[in-house]
Amino acid sequence: MHPAYFIAGTDTDIGKTTIAAGLLQAARAAGLTTLGAKPVASGCDHTAAGLRNADALALIEQSTLRLPYEQVNPFAFEPAIAPHLAALEAGMTLEVETLAAAMHHVLVQGADFTLIEGAGGWRVPLSAQAALSDLAVALQLPVILVVGVRLGCINHALLSAEAIARDGLHLAGWVANVIDPQTSRLEENLASLADRLGAPCLGRVPRLQQARARDVAGHLHLHLLA
Template identity: 80%
Template sequence: MSPAYFIAGTDTDVGKTTIAAGLLHAARQSGLSTLAAKPVASGCTVTAQGLRNSDALALIGESSIKLPYATVNPFAFEPAIAPHVAAHEAGVTLSVPTLRDAMLQVLAHKADFTLIEGAGGWRVPLSDHANLSDLAIALQLPVILVVGVRLGCINHALLSAEAIARDGLQLAGWVANIVDPQTSRLEENLSSLAERLPAPCLGRVPWLKQAKTEAVAEHLQLDLLD
């Protein structure tokens, strides 16, 4: 198992943070030190301490190594829109070198298990010329893909896996997160994903009315990570 992974999703709202928090919790339960970061986050809330993102706060909650909020989430934007659009509206330039340097500060703490969580899907733009996937490439991290299981998920998952491989990164594992419990032919879809994705399935997380981290962790298997 690698000490650090990049968490990617097949789309937005597929439960990347839910799964990331579950993985961190499982790692902590195994006695590992944990740390996570969310380099770019939109949809933040204005607080007395500044902008705060619920996903970043969830990751901090499952990190045994505590870092300042700005280290975990260096770029936070209020509107719940695409990060590159939010950054442009805020007059901020997002660049891969800047984000890489920020994440290297997190990785330098050398936790036993570190997660860097992306935003949206694999090809989310950072700027006119860069994508968030370029950050994963710059960090050379193996990828854990969160597949939001619903109609169309097989296509999204396979295209994401192909893009990850084309970018020269290892798909270390994937998680089936059942975001639509009414998905038609659920078992057949899960079987197709398992047959076609070139990495182990780290778990099937059922639709949970309250996706508490402890409950999510029960459905994940860290020992299957490459």
Template identity: 75%
Template sequence: MKHAYFIAGTDTEVGKTTISAGLLQAARRNGWSTLGAKPVASGCDLTSGGLRNSDALALMAESTLQLPYSAINPFAFEPAIAPHIAAQEAEVALTVQAVLPSMRKVLAQPADFTLIEGAGGWRVPLAGQDNLSDLAIALGLPVILVVGVRLGCINHAVLTAEAIARDGLALAGWVANIIDPRTSRLEANLATLAERLPAPCIGQVPRLPQADAAAVADHLDLSRLA
């Protein structure tokens, strides 16, 4: 049985790639073939092979099916700025219709477990009135939400879950990524998130001294996915 999900975050810098790599590692431990993609990425490094993004490379490292870099990250931009602004400066038409074919090819691969990771939060703009969330809608993928646990995360998480539901997509699960372990009343905040989010929590990932995929996977349970 094939499993495919769109990875969304409550904001930027909440650890979407860290959690995505951990999810891919957890799937590999189940004996599943894996594939991760990052359709749009800014903040890329210029290498001899072209622009490369560290997030996309991290997903490739946890993918048992290997595709060319351009298939995994078809829209790569050098400045570490909002993708739609980076695309404007590069004179690239960053529309959902432009991104869609490459991601459909990714989903057509024979991986047991496929993740397509977004950028920033749910309503990241693309060209015109398009948003990156429109890509998830066009692909019809259930969503795994990465909640960056810090002050204010409950509001961000609930609003994001409401937007996902309004867009007609299923929230398959969420991960509490504790990016600020000094968050006041941490356990109470986690309990409130569990009460308010309409999907199972598939893991609480503490602040790890070495947040590699293997360490993150130790805190995730794919069997909880709706």
């Protein structure tokens, strides 16, 4: 198992953070030290300590190594919009080099299992020139893909996997997150994904009433990353 992974999703709002927290919890249960980070987050709340993002806080909760919030989520924006638009409204430009430097500080902490979580899908823009995928390339991390299982997920998953491969990165595994349990031909869809993605399925997470990290972890198989 690699000590660090970039976790990406096939789209936005498909449970990427839920799965990331579950993976970190599974690693903790296996006796590993853990650390999660989210370099860019939009949709943050004002608090006495500053802007805070629920996804970043969920990763912190499952991290055994503690870093200041600003190191876990160095770029936080209030509006729940695409990161490059949020940055533009805040009068700044997101640069891959700056994000990579911040994430290198996370990686050198030396956790047994580190997750760097993207935002939205693989090609979400950072600026007019760059995308979040460029950060994954700069970090040279293997990728875990969270597939939001609903109508259309096969196309989204295969296009994402093709883009990851085209960028020269290794798809280490994928997780089927069943966000629509009424998906027609669910089993056939999952079988099609397993046949075509060319990477181990790390778990199938059903629609949970309470998607707590420990409940999600029970559906994940971290050892398959080996």
